[in-house]
Amino acid sequence: MIKAPANILRLLPLPRKTLKWLRNLIVPRPQIILDKCIKCMRCKNGCPIDPPAIDPLKPGEDKLNHVTCIRCYCCHEFCPVKAIDLKKSRLDKWFHAQEIVRAFHRLLGRLALLVANKR
Ligand code: SF4
Ligand code: SF4
Numbered sequence: 001m002i003k004a005p006a007n008i009l010r011l012l013p014l015p016r017k018t019l020k021w022l023r024n025l026i027v028p029r030p031q032i033i034l035d036k037c038i039k040c041m042r043c044k045n046g047c048p049i050d051p052p053a054i055d056p057l058k059p060g061e062d063k064l065n066h067v068t069c070i071r072c073y074c075c076h077e078f079c080p081v082k083a084i085d086l087k088k089s090r091l092d093k094w095f096h097a098q099e100i101v102r103a104f105h106r107l108l109g110r111l112a113l114l115v116a117n118k119r
Helices: 006-011 016-026 042-046 074-078 090-095 098-118
Strands: 029-032 084-087
16 A cells, blocks of 8 residues: 655645645555554554544544544554554545545645645
8 A cells, every 4th residue: 555645745835725635645544453453552653633533442433533643553563563554545445546535646746746846
């Protein structure tokens, strides 16, 4: 699976809602594998968002705040038992075409560079 450069999206001069829609469409999101989780809370404590966007003790299956999570994947890196999976983006699921996504990421990278150079 591709770890998309979520930060690049934020550099694009697009309305906030469009950026969120794009992010959800192309960027994988972290998901706790409940059977593996030992509730050490490293993911929550290491999340750069305040309040943290992930909480292993949150009731229900989904432990992620989809709105505030910036897809930095720190939680995925911090987990000592590899209990955080990166769930495929909708685009990945729809097309199973990682090459398309990679090409799109390259295009986004170029656009972001263009925008950055114009500032
Ligand atoms: S991906 Fe980043 S922002 Fe999202 S829950 Fe994990 S650490 Fe927090
Ligand atoms: S870091 Fe991993 S094991 Fe620890 S609470 Fe988070 S998901 Fe569970």
